[in-house]
Amino acid sequence: MAKVKLGIIGLGQQGGAYGNFIKEARVSNMEIGAICDNDPEKKKRADEEFSGVPFYDNYIDMLESGNVDAIVTCVPHYLHPEMGIEALKRDVHALLEKPAGVYTKQVKEINDFAATKPNLTYAIMFNQRTNELYRKVKEIIDNGGEIGTIRRTNWLITTWWRPQGYYDAGSWRATWDGEGGGVLVNQAPHQIDLLQWICGMPEKVYTKAQYGYQRNIPVEDDVTTILDYGNGATGVFITCTHDIMGTDRLEIHGDKGKIVVVDSKKVTIKRLHTPEKEMSDKMSMQEVAKLFQGEGPGSIYQEEVLEFESVWGGGQHVAVLENFAANIIDNTPLIAPGSDGINGVELANAMHLSSWLNKEVSLPIDEELYLEELNRRRNQEKES
Amino acid sequence: MAKVKLGIIGLGQQGGAYGNFIKEARVSNMEIGAICDNDPEKKKRADEEFSGVPFYDNYIDMLESGNVDAIVTCVPHYLHPEMGIEALKRDVHALLEKPAGVYTKQVKEINDFAATKPNLTYAIMFNQRTNELYRKVKEIIDNGGEIGTIRRTNWLITTWWRPQGYYDAGSWRATWDGEGGGVLVNQAPHQIDLLQWICGMPEKVYTKAQYGYQRNIPVEDDVTTILDYGNGATGVFITCTHDIMGTDRLEIHGDKGKIVVVDSKKVTIKRLHTPEKEMSDKMSMQEVAKLFQGEGPGSIYQEEVLEFESVWGGGQHVAVLENFAANIIDNTPLIAPGSDGINGVELANAMHLSSWLNKEVSLPIDEELYLEELNRRRNQEKES
Numbered sequence: 001m002a003k004v005k006l007g008i009i010g011l012g013q014q015g016g017a018y019g020n021f022i023k024e025a026r027v028s029n030m031e032i033g034a035i036c037d038n039d040p041e042k043k044k045r046a047d048e049e050f051s052g053v054p055f056y057d058n059y060i061d062m063l064e065s066g067n068v069d070a071i072v073t074c075v076p077h078y079l080h081p082e083m084g085i086e087a088l089k090r091d092v093h094a095l096l097e098k099p100a101g102v103y104t105k106q107v108k109e110i111n112d113f114a115a116t117k118p119n120l121t122y123a124i125m126f127n128q129r130t131n132e133l134y135r136k137v138k139e140i141i142d143n144g145g146e147i148g149t150i151r152r153t154n155w156l157i158t159t160w161w162r163p164q165g166y167y168d169a170g171s172w173r174a175t176w177d178g179e180g181g182g183v184l185v186n187q188a189p190h191q192i193d194l195l196q197w198i199c200g201m202p203e204k205v206y207t208k209a210q211y212g213y214q215r216n217i218p219v220e221d222d223v224t225t226i227l228d229y230g231n232g233a234t235g236v237f238i239t240c241t242h243d244i245m246g247t248d249r250l251e252i253h254g255d256k257g258k259i260v261v262v263d264s265k266k267v268t269i270k271r272l273h274t275p276e277k278e279m280s281d282k283m284s285m286q287e288v289a290k291l292f293q294g295e296g297p298g299s300i301y302q303e304e305v306l307e308f309e310s311v312w313g314g315g316q317h318v319a320v321l322e323n324f325a326a327n328i329i330d331n332t333p334l335i336a337p338g339s340d341g342i343n344g345v346e347l348a349n350a351m352h353l354s355s356w357l358n359k360e361v362s363l364p365i366d367e368e369l370y371l372e373e374l375n376r377r378r379n380q381e382k383e384s
Numbered sequence: 385m386a387k388v389k390l391g392i393i394g395l396g397q398q399g400g401a402y403g404n405f406i407k408e409a410r411v412s413n414m415e416i417g418a419i420c421d422n423d424p425e426k427k428k429r430a431d432e433e434f435s436g437v438p439f440y441d442n443y444i445d446m447l448e449s450g451n452v453d454a455i456v457t458c459v460p461h462y463l464h465p466e467m468g469i470e471a472l473k474r475d476v477h478a479l480l481e482k483p484a485g486v487y488t489k490q491v492k493e494i495n496d497f498a499a500t501k502p503n504l505t506y507a508i509m510f511n512q513r514t515n516e517l518y519r520k521v522k523e524i525i526d527n528g529g530e531i532g533t534i535r536r537t538n539w540l541i542t543t544w545w546r547p548q549g550y551y552d553a554g555s556w557r558a559t560w561d562g563e564g565g566g567v568l569v570n571q572a573p574h575q576i577d578l579l580q581w582i583c584g585m586p587e588k589v590y591t592k593a594q595y596g597y598q599r600n601i602p603v604e605d606d607v608t609t610i611l612d613y614g615n616g617a618t619g620v621f622i623t624c625t626h627d628i629m630g631t632d633r634l635e636i637h638g639d640k641g642k643i644v645v646v647d648s649k650k651v652t653i654k655r656l657h658t659p660e661k662e663m664s665d666k667m668s669m670q671e672v673a674k675l676f677q678g679e680g681p682g683s684i685y686q687e688e689v690l691e692f693e694s695v696w697g698g699g700q701h702v703a704v705l706e707n708f709a710a711n712i713i714d715n716t717p718l719i720a721p722g723s724d725g726i727n728g729v730e731l732a733n734a735m736h737l738s739s740w741l742n743k744e745v746s747l748p749i750d751e752e753l754y755l756e757e758l759n760r761r762r763n764q765e766k767e768s
Contacts, residue, residue, distance in 0.1 A: 151598070151606075154540060154622070156635070163664040163672055206590055206610070213616045214535070215664070222535075224610050224618050226590070232597045234608050236620055242535070244660050245642050245685060251540070251631060258629050276628050280547040280599070288547055301629060359743060 004325040005033030007068030007092070009059045009083060011042040014097065015074035018321065019050055026318050029325040033068035036061075059083060063090045070095065070121070070328060072321075076172060077102050077180055081110040084122065084338070088114055093121040095324045099189045100124055100341025102180030103374060104349055105367045107342045114338055121328045122338035127316035128190045129197060129335050130323075133267060133308040137259055138198045141252065146271060148256030153199045153227065153235030159246035160187035160239060167217050174217040176377040182211075182219030184348040188239040193336075193344040195237060199252065201343055203230035204362050209355035214242035218381055225351050228360070237351075257301065265308055270301040388709040389417030391452030391476070393443045393467060395426040398481065399458035402705065403434055410702050413709040417452035420445075443467060447474045454479065454505070454712060456705075460556060461486050461563055465494040468506065468722070472498055477505040479708045483573045484508055484725025486564030487758060488733055489751045491726045498722055505712045506722035511700035512574045513581065513719050514707075517651060517692040521643055522582045525636065530655060532640030537583050537611065537619030543630035544571035544623060551601050558601040560761040566595075566603030568732040572623040577720075577728040579621060583636065585727055587614035588746050593739035598626035602765055609735050612744070641685065649692055654685040 006022065008015045015035070022032050035046045036056040046055045056062035063071070063086060070093035073080045081101040084094040094114075101107040114122040128134060140146045160183055172178025179185050184192070210222035221242055227235035240246075250261040257271040272279075279300070283291075291300070319335070326332035346363060349370050354361045356373050390406065392399045399419070406416050419430045420440040430439045440446035447455070447470060454477035457467045465485040468478040478498075485491040498506040512518060524530045544567055556562025563569050568576070594606035605626055611619035624630075634645040641655040656663075663684070667675075675684070703719070710716035730747060733754050738745045740757050 151626070152542075152622075152624075156538060158536075158637070163667045163669075165664075165667060165669055166672070169669065206592065208590065208610050208612060208618055210616050210618070214661070222616075222618070224620060226592050226608050226610060228592060232594050232606075234592055234594070234606070236608060236622065238536075238538070238620065240536075242660065242664070243637055243642075244656070244663060245654050247635060247644075249633075253542070253627055258627075260631075270629050272628070276626065277598070279628060280549075280626070283547045283549060285547075285549055285553065288550070 003029055003031045004093075004328050005067060005069045006030050006321075006325075007034045007036060007059075007062050007071040008032065008074060009036045009062070009071055010074035011035055011037040011046055012074055015072070016045070016049070018072060018074065018317065021318050021321065023050065027321045027325065029329060030321060034062050034065060060086060063087055063092050068092060070324070072125070073097050076178060077185060078106075081106040084110045085113050088117050088120050088122065091117075091120060093324075093328050094123075094338065095321070096122075096124045096338055096341060098125050098193065098341065099185060099345050099348065100338070101345055102185065103367065103371050104342060104346050104364070105371055107345050108367075111339045111342055121324060121334070123320070123324045123327065123334050124336045124338050124341040125317065125320055126190075126193050126197075126336035126340070127320050128194055130316045130319040131264070131308075133261065133264060133306075134194050134198065136306065137252070137261060137267060140259060140269060141198055141254075146257060147252070147254035147259060147269070148275060150199055150229070150233050150252060150254050152233060152251070152253040153195065154249075154251040154253075155191060155195055155236070156238045156247045156249045157188065157191045158238065158240045158243040159248045160241050161244045161246055162187070162215070162241040164215055167215055174215070174219050176218060176374065176381050179219070180374065181348065181352060182217060182221050183239050183241050184220060184223060184351055187241060188223070189344050189348065191239070192237070192347050193340075195235075196343045196347060197340070199235070200229065201347070201363060202227035202235065204228040204360050205347070205350045205354050206360040207351040207354040209351065214240075218377070220352070220355070223351060223355075225354075267306045267308070269304045269306070271304070272301045274300070387413055387415045388477075388712050389451060389453045390414050390705075390709075391418045391420060391443075391446050391455040392416065392458060393420045393446070393455055394458035395419055395421040395430055396458060399456070400429070400433070402456060402458065402701065405702050405705065407434065411705045411709065413713060414705060418446050418449060444470060447471055447476050452476060454708070456509070457481050461569060462490075465490040468494045469497050472501050472504050472506065475501075475504060477708075477712050478507075478722065479705070480508045480722055480725060482509050482577070482725065483569060483729050483732065484722070485729055486569065487751065487755050488726060488730050488748070489755055491729050492751075495723045495726055505708060505718070507704075507708045507711065507718050508720045508722050508725040509701065509704050510574075510577050510581075510720035510724070511704050512578055514700045514703040515648070515692075517645065517648060517690075518578050518582065520690065521636070521645060521651060524643060524653060525582055525638075530641060531636070531638035531643060531653070532659060534583055534613070534617050534636060534638050536617060536635070536637040537579065538633075538635040538637075539575060539579055539620070540622045540631045540633045541572065541575045542622065542624045542627040543632045544625050545628045545630055546571070546599070546625040548599055551599055558599070558603050560602060560758065560765050563603070564758065565732065565736060566601060566605055567623050567625050568604060568607060568735055571625060572607070573728050573732065575623070576621070576731050577724075579619075580727045580731060581724070583619070584613065585731070585747060586611035586619065588612040588744050589731070589734045589738050590744040591735040591738040593735065598624075602761070604736070604739070607735060607739075609738075651690045651692070653688045653690070655688070656685045658684070
């Protein structure tokens, strides 16, 4: 297979962007096999922008047409798992848009099914995993010798500002039935995945979420979560869509050092010469007083500052598309295996559930209870 | 009264420092009336450093000696309220060291009693309230036109590093019976008071605290709290004593702007030209896209950066002592009225209680339950 023939399901903003990347030959190992959308208006767009590419109004027909080796699911989140399963069933490789689904139960279904098809490629569009900055941070954390065991994580990520007009532009947007949530499901999945990818999954979470706090929406526009990693280490994750001068600051405190990332562009890494525990056990109060006098404790660590270009554009998506195709062609390791997608969904679900119950919840959460509570909100929304 | 004659109860580190400030004539309107300590060793120190000053080994005797107009309580926290009451009973003015006490029930007692003695001065040593930086931040918040109604507060204050040797230096230190807690009672009361002084009291708190996490102590050395202000606004307060490269970063997000304080030295104030709600309601997605392209939303706010000298030294304590004396002499308004002290104790108690019960608690807390849970820990400690 020289080039993977991709079937794009959903010709909206994201699907159109991927189509254009491929059309512009930015994805070296891919071509557009077919496009599918159930909106007749989109057929016109496809004819204009992607003339000559087969168009389907039913994705099953596309899967069975022989025109596509693989698909990408640029459709509402609820549909990602079932479309992925239908593809894999027909030996078509599947790249899921993030989040992998709305609730863990449906994501487990595709993960379980994908496990029975080990020869097929199943991946997820976690484009931020290609970000050089976060790859560097993960490398440092994975190499425990650098900043040691994590004691605290802290991500204040409130740069997801969205005006009311954004929400009003689509009736499915920021609804329980259309998206299954707000900022946790639509905007913050990037950072939720990065956090768990870099620092691991917590054992428990407690969340305070505000629903329709600063926007006229039924879902959450403001979230504060405490993460408990189970070994004494804790974390905080904060996000919202109403801070027009939002903050993006990630701090990871380890027993041998600290990493601070500001604006996803600048990383400051401080590596202690001696592990903190050893300093605590050995230092006299005289030495402590001396240390904190004058210029402060600069002598006890080595500081490294790295600056990166912020890459939030198409480059990341192109890289994931290319990596997906490369895995199909020659088993190049995946940047984001599809089975990883459940972690972000699990975390977002846990945050919702904790805020609904107003108590700390353990992971994995009670997935039946979550679905019941979610469906109750979907039904209430339909009735109102 | 030309100068207030101060009785210093407890000639430890703090009592000795205050004595020296007065001896060095740094407190213009005060003189040392007497010193009291129940440790015979301290009599020697008093004779050497403060020769000629009357010394008592019983504070009641000192209160009744006629040698003092006022006292300051440089003794373990549990004793502050009762010593304050005994002073006020004898028409002696009282300056309490912070915290005002260990549990709200005892602090209420002194507040109630002090209310019956309106002609006496009752104050508390919140020296950080004299810090020009925080006075400026409070002024901005109080003037609602500047950054508007608060939506979020966030204080990561982990600069309270203490080595094991610090804890081992006194058997009462960081114990339930000696101090009534750890970082919340000994180190963080500064910021807990500043936070409530500047941003107001929350209605509810949820706290995750680690007891003896990185230090061999029975009390908390690591705390993460979510504050709920009751109107949708929320906050996070994080502190610990095991981060040798600790962070001090306060962010206050309002509906018209934002304040960020770094290292208690540098304040960045961003004031929006238009309230955020109005921008959200009126901006089209085209305008939004334009705004976030290129240099980002710099055009929508005016930025002011202020730098301050960090004053953590004696200057602050001198200012509070002088203000206390001035209030006695000519009713100069107090920087920190004694009755304010209960807020910080209430918050610290609520954080403990929430972490013990592992659930969110409402303020005011159930003070009987708190005392019961505290005393249980004091008894367990004595038995072990």
